[in-house]
Amino acid sequence: MSPATGHVLxxxxxxxxxxxxxxxxxxSGPDLTWSSSVPVAVGERGIDARSLLGQVLPAARSLLARxxxxxxxxxxxxxxxxxxxxxxxxxxxxxxxxxxxGVRTLALATDAVTAYAGALGQRPGAVVAAxxxxxxxxxxxxxxxGWRRADGWGHLLGDCGSGAWIxxxxxxxxxxxxxxxxxxxxxxLECLQAVFGxxxxxPAALYPRADRPAxxxxxxxxxxxxxxxxxxxxxxxxRAARHIAEAAAAVCPPPPPRPGREDTSAATSRQAGLxxxxxxxxxxxxxxxxxxxxxxxxxVTGGLLRMGAPLxxxxxxxxxxxxPYVRQVAAAGxxxxxxxxxxxxxxxxxxxxxxxxPMLRVVC
Numbered sequence: 001m002s003p004a005t006g007h008v009l010x011x012x013x014x015x016x017x018x019x020x021x022x023x024x025x026x027x028s029g030p031d032l033t034w035s036s037s038v039p040v041a042v043g044e045r046g047i048d049a050r051s052l053l054g055q056v057l058p059a060a061r062s063l064l065a066r067x068x069x070x071x072x073x074x075x076x077x078x079x080x081x082x083x084x085x086x087x088x089x090x091x092x093x094x095x096x097x098x099x100x101x102g103v104r105t106l107a108l109a110t111d112a113v114t115a116y117a118g119a120l121g122q123r124p125g126a127v128v129a130a131x132x133x134x135x136x137x138x139x140x141x142x143x144x145x146g147w148r149r150a151d152g153w154g155h156l157l158g159d160c161g162s163g164a165w166i167x168x169x170x171x172x173x174x175x176x177x178x179x180x181x182x183x184x185x186x187x188x189l190e191c192l193q194a195v196f197g198x199x200x201x202x203p204a205a206l207y208p209r210a211d212r213p214a215x216x217x218x219x220x221x222x223x224x225x226x227x228x229x230x231x232x233x234x235x236x237x238x239r240a241a242r243h244i245a246e247a248a249a250a251v252c253p254p255p256p257p258r259p260g261r262e263d264t265s266a267a268t269s270r271q272a273g274l275x276x277x278x279x280x281x282x283x284x285x286x287x288x289x290x291x292x293x294x295x296x297x298x299x300v301t302g303g304l305l306r307m308g309a310p311l312x313x314x315x316x317x318x319x320x321x322x323x324p325y326v327r328q329v330a331a332a333g334x335x336x337x338x339x340x341x342x343x344x345x346x347x348x349x350x351x352x353x354x355x356x357x358p359m360l361r362v363v364c
Contacts, residue, residue, distance in 0.1 A: 004348045006073035009060055009101070010339030013040050013047075013079040014111055015132075015214075018055050019336045022063040022072070025344050032066055033336075034059040046085030049092035052077075057100050064101075071102030076342040078114030078335055083358040094363045105346040106363040111335055112137045112152065113353070113360050115301055118338030119331035122345065122352040125297035126252045127331070128244055130304035132217040134162035138251030139354055146356040150250035155213040161243030163217030163304055169236045170223040171216070175199060185232035191222040220307065227310035237307075238314045245318035248298050252323060298323060301331035 005025060012019045017037040036059075041051035060072065075097055079086065090108060097103040115129040116137050126138035126148075135152030139145060155164040170185075174192040177184030178199045189199070195218075196202050209215055226233035298319060305312065319328055333341075345351040346362065355362045 006347060007064065007067060007069045007071070008340060008343035008347050009063075009072045009075040009103075010114075010336055010341075010343050011052075011056055011075065011077040011079075012111070012114060012334075012336040012339055013052060013077065014335075015039055015080060018052070020056055020059040020063065021336050021340055022060070022067055022069075023340050023344060024067060024069075025073075025347055031340065032063045034063060040079070042081070042085060043088075045088040047079055047081055047089055049088040049096070052079075052089065053092070053096055053100075057096075060101055072097075073103070074105040074107075074343045074346040075101070075103050076107040076109060076114070076339040076346070078109045078111050078339045078342075080111045082108060082110040086358065090361065104364075107342050107346055107351075108361045108363065109339070109342060110359050112149070113147070114335040114338035114342065116338065117341040117353060118333040118335050119299040119301045120297055120329070121332060121341055122350075123297055124253055125299070125326070126248050127298070128248050128300045129302045129335075130162055130244060130300055131302040132163045132213050133159040134165070134244065134247065134302075134304075135159075136247035136251045137359070138248075138253055140253035141352050141354065143354055143356075145253060146354050147359040148251040148253070149359070150247045155216065159213075161240040161247070163220040164213040165216075165243070166223050166236060166240050166304075167216035167219035169239070170219050170226075170233065171202070173232050173236065175202075183232065185226065185230055187226040187230040188222065188233060191219070191226065195219065195222065220304075224307040224310045234310065237311045241311060241314035241318045244300065244315055245322045248300070248319060249322045252298065252326060253296060295325060295327040297329045298326045299329050299331045301334070 008023050008025055010021045017035060017039055019033065019035040022032040036055055041048040064070065077093065079089065086108065094106055097106055112129055112135045116127040119127045124140045126136060128134065128136040133152065136150040138148045151158045151160060153159065159165055170188050171192060173183060173185040174188040177186045177189040192199060196205065206212060206215060223233045223236055227237050316328065342353065353360060
């Protein structure tokens with residue numbers, strides 16, 4: 001069998017469960033998939049490798065049997081928390097997957113990297129993964145540039161513009177209306193009462209919850225529903241859009257120097273709302289992909305997009321304002337698609353995304 005043919009496996013593990021997909025390379029048929037709503041356990045050593053293997057190995061064997069195959073040549077595991085909680089995965093998965101599935105090459109990636117690969121494939125640019133939380137990553141595909149990251153610091157320190165952030169801001173506006181303080185929204189107060197009950201009981205119900213970010217994010221759709229008729233709710237979504245665009249701008253690959261000019265004024269000009277005519281010639285502050293004349297691409301992916309026009313309209317405007325020469329594109333796929341993309345690139349020796357631990361670690 002040629003090294004560039006065989007079957008590859010993608011794994012997407014997160015707080016909502018785990019998904020596995022098998023792809024034949026080359027192949028024109030659909031990927032075979034399996035999913036579970038049971039998330040992988042997290043213990044003293046971080047993400048529990050045996051908990052992950054307990055779901056992935058039976059799923060992989062079942063998918064291989066359906067495909068009439070015996071082994072996986074390459075695997076990419078994308079997991080939420082891989083960078084900070086992945087020590088057990090890094091120690092246990094390489095020998096376990098090699099022994100159980102015949103894996104020759106393994107990539108261990110953060111879910112932000114697989115979200116990037118799912119959205120843009122192996123093209124340079126930036127991706128914001130926005131759901132309950134929020135993280136942005138970008139790369140120019142060079143080893144020197146590696147991966148750039150912004151936010152993803154959790155609902156207490158960051159995740160600005162995320163579902164949890166929007167929900168918390170909406171609940172604050174509701175409580176302001178309950179108190180009679182400025183900045184309150186009676187529309188959001190009515191939503192709070194319908195969803196959570198009497199406002200004075202909300203702190204006791206919310207603060208002890210281990211899943212507090214998810215509870216906060218569950219109120220974000222109420223903000224979107226109120227936004228068309230409520231200026232406070234609409235203002236929350238405009239601020240969320242600004243935060244999302246700021247995260248994208250922070251991780252967009254830096255610009256190449258323009259001929260005969262020092263590259264010092266572009267960011268200042270954008271912040272001041274000023275356009276430099278020379279940017280149109282040379283692709284803008286973040287516009288030129290290593291002198292090719294092609295624009296870097298920016299995509300936003302994740303469940304937050306389901307909020308629709310009340311968020312997406314101001315988000316499009318903010319991205320145009322903060323990154324005027326970057327091309328906005330729709331995400332091509334999801335993190336599971338990204339895991340398959342990386343695994344296939346490992347098999348065909350065509351990986352362009354930078355191997356930059358702890359964001360993306362390749363084990364041969």
